[in-house]
Amino acid sequence: MAEVKEYWRWKEYNWKNPDINWQDAAVITAGIDVGSVSSQAVIMCDGELYAFSNMRTGSDSPNSALNAINWAMADTGLTQKNIHFTVGTGYGRVNVPFADRAITEIACHARGANYMYGPTVRTILDMGGQDCKAIHCNEKGKVISFIMNDKCAAGTGRGMEVFANLLGVSIEEVGERSLQVDEEPGPVSSTCVVFAKTEATGLLRSGWSTEKVLAAYCSAMAHRVVSLLERIGMEEDFAITGGIAKNVGVVSRLEKELGVKALKTRHDTQIAGAIGGALFAKALVEKGKK
Amino acid sequence: MIANYGYKDGSGDFFISIDTDKCIACEDKPCLEACPIKILEKFADDYDDEVVGVKEEHRKKIKYSCAECKPASGERNLACQKVCQPGAIEHSW
Numbered sequence: 001m002a003e004v005k006e007y008w009r010w011k012e013y014n015w016k017n018p019d020i021n022w023q024d025a026a027v028i029t030a031g032i033d034v035g036s037v038s039s040q041a042v043i044m045c046d047g048e049l050y051a052f053s054n055m056r057t058g059s060d061s062p063n064s065a066l067n068a069i070n071w072a073m074a075d076t077g078l079t080q081k082n083i084h085f086t087v088g089t090g091y092g093r094v095n096v097p098f099a100d101r102a103i104t105e106i107a108c109h110a111r112g113a114n115y116m117y118g119p120t121v122r123t124i125l126d127m128g129g130q131d132c133k134a135i136h137c138n139e140k141g142k143v144i145s146f147i148m149n150d151k152c153a154a155g156t157g158r159g160m161e162v163f164a165n166l167l168g169v170s171i172e173e174v175g176e177r178s179l180q181v182d183e184e185p186g187p188v189s190s191t192c193v194v195f196a197k198t199e200a201t202g203l204l205r206s207g208w209s210t211e212k213v214l215a216a217y218c219s220a221m222a223h224r225v226v227s228l229l230e231r232i233g234m235e236e237d238f239a240i241t242g243g244i245a246k247n248v249g250v251v252s253r254l255e256k257e258l259g260v261k262a263l264k265t266r267h268d269t270q271i272a273g274a275i276g277g278a279l280f281a282k283a284l285v286e287k288g289k290k
Numbered sequence: 291m292i293a294n295y296g297y298k299d300g301s302g303d304f305f306i307s308i309d310t311d312k313c314i315a316c317e318d319k320p321c322l323e324a325c326p327i328k329i330l331e332k333f334a335d336d337y338d339d340e341v342v343g344v345k346e347e348h349r350k351k352i353k354y355s356c357a358e359c360k361p362a363s364g365e366r367n368l369a370c371q372k373v374c375q376p377g378a379i380e381h382s383w
Contacts, residue, residue, distance in 0.1 A: 145292035
């Protein structure tokens with residue numbers, strides 16, 4: 001039987017900061033973001049990013065959380081006993097057995113984006129695995145307003161994974177390939193991923209190139225989340241978090257529709273929620289909550 | 291904070307917006323009892339403020355949960371809004 005290539009599969013990895021020795025830290029905190037598609041664990045030493053892991057969420061949320069923290073701690077000498085406070089966040093936040101507190105991903109993404117992009121960020125679009133959130137925050141990363149759509153997979157990372165597999169294009173190349181068109185096609189009309197997939201199949205049969213279909217889907221995704229942003233209003237500076245922030249095809253079309261440029265960051269956009277969780281944990285330690 | 295609970299799908303936008311800055315000031319929170327379906331609940335938010343929100347189990351079917359107060363005929367009797375003295379509750383549809 002021929003091997004089935006998983007085009008949707010993105011890179012799972014861990015990282016540690018070589019410039020920080022955790023043994024010198026007064027407060028070590030962790031944020032565990034168990035999302036519907038991916039899980040991240042972030043460890044911070046005195047509010048500075050020390051280590052993280054980014055991996056696929058399995059069918060068992062507690063196990064995913066444990067795997068994520070263990071991978072983040074790998075080769076560091078750290079154990080869970082050294083971590084003063086852990087915040088669980090994301091879709092599976094109540095299923096992080098070792099968390100001291102659960103905080104919504106909305107509050108954590110706002111706090112995390114404030115750390116990653118700086119205090120000028122006012123509007124955050126989190127394009128997650130199976131939901132999409134638009135958040136307004138103040139200069140301290142506190143949420144001012146939010147809106148979330150988790151009923152429909154259109155405009156989410158999972159939707160993009162489905163398209164990567166359908167078209168046989170690696171998920172990491174989808175954005176670039178979608179920009180390789182002479183003329184921008186109209187967006188696919190279907191708002192549902194299942195029907196959009198059917199529509200895309202029809203377009204391929206009618207002679208559209210893979211790039212053109214990808215362009216139409218990236219455009220539809222951008223258009224869909226813009227309407228969510230319009231409901232709460234757009235205020236600059238603007239930042240995008242989540243896996244879709246790595247897709248230049250969606251980001252550039254979003255920027256065009258909104259008429260604003262999204263801020264850039266040196267951090268992995270998928271760890272925003274976990275960073276926020278670790279920062280909340282630090283604040284809670286300082287408040288004497290543990 | 292303006293918290294929007296609900297969803298957007300092919301048939302429209304269905305959100306209940308709660309201004310938690312106004313909600314905090316209301317001690318009695320009569321909206322909880324006024325809602326005939328009891329879709330609202332009191333909880334401590336991420337910033338430890340006691341506020342009202344839409345229960346998780348109603349967020350993805352809010353159009354249907356609220357149908358008793360907003361029938362298809364268009365007649366509206368929004369009990370939650372009527373009793374909310376600070377004017378913290380709004381409906382998008």
